[in-house]
Amino acid sequence: MAPHPDDEVLGSGGAIVTLLAAGVAVHTVCLTAGEASHGTGDPGAMARLAERRRAGLTSVLRALGRLPDAVHAHLPDTGLDQHEETARAVTAEALTRTGATLCLAPWEGDLHGDHEAAGRAATNTRARAGRSPTKPTRSRTCARSPGTTTPTSPSLSTSGAPALARLCHLPA
Incomplete structure (x- = not known):
């Protein structure tokens, strides 16, 4: 889950590549087009930027696999x-x-409001299904990736691909 185009790569690009290499199907949900990243004064400019950012997301997804x-x-x-x-x-x-x-989502403690909201939405998706937001199970797991504004926030995995493989229910 990406709040804006580019967050899927900045927050989870390594995990995406690792999952694809392990044969796992990966899907991306982008919540906004990032149209306000350069201000909100010109609606036409915002619309053009949104289109460019959506096209950029498509290109990045193709480059990842x-x-x-x-x-x-x-x-x-x-x-x-x-x-x-x-x-x-x-x-x-x-x-x-x-x-x-x-579900890979931003960390709720990120300093960017959209990232925090996306993280809460992902956690609430899992919580409403009656599951712990982080405990790996055979059902859904929500893992939080650090955002681009908080380089010291908790990471998805501190021990590399084997931990990610276990989290994703892949053979280590």
Whole structure:
């Protein structure tokens, strides 16, 4: 789950490549188009930037491997905190549709409001299913990746690919 185009690579790019190499299907949900990253004064410029960022996301996914197109939620950039329920619903639908057992999402303690909101939405997706947000099970697991604004935040894995493989229910 990416709050903006580029967060999928910055937060989870290594995990995506590792999962693909292990033969795991990977899907991407992008909650916003990142249209407000350079200001909100010119709606036309914001629309053009949104299109460029969505196209960039498609290019990046192709560069990482054989990945399907991202699901775009079209939620407003810099306003995810006001749309967490929709973000949760979009994420839940994607997890259900794909049969995914792992959701990689931003850490709720990130210093970027959209990243925090996305992390909470992912955690709430799992919690509403009656499951612990981080305990690996045969059902869904939510792992948080550090955001680009918090280089010292908890990482997805401190011991490399074998830990990620165990978290994803892959043979180590």
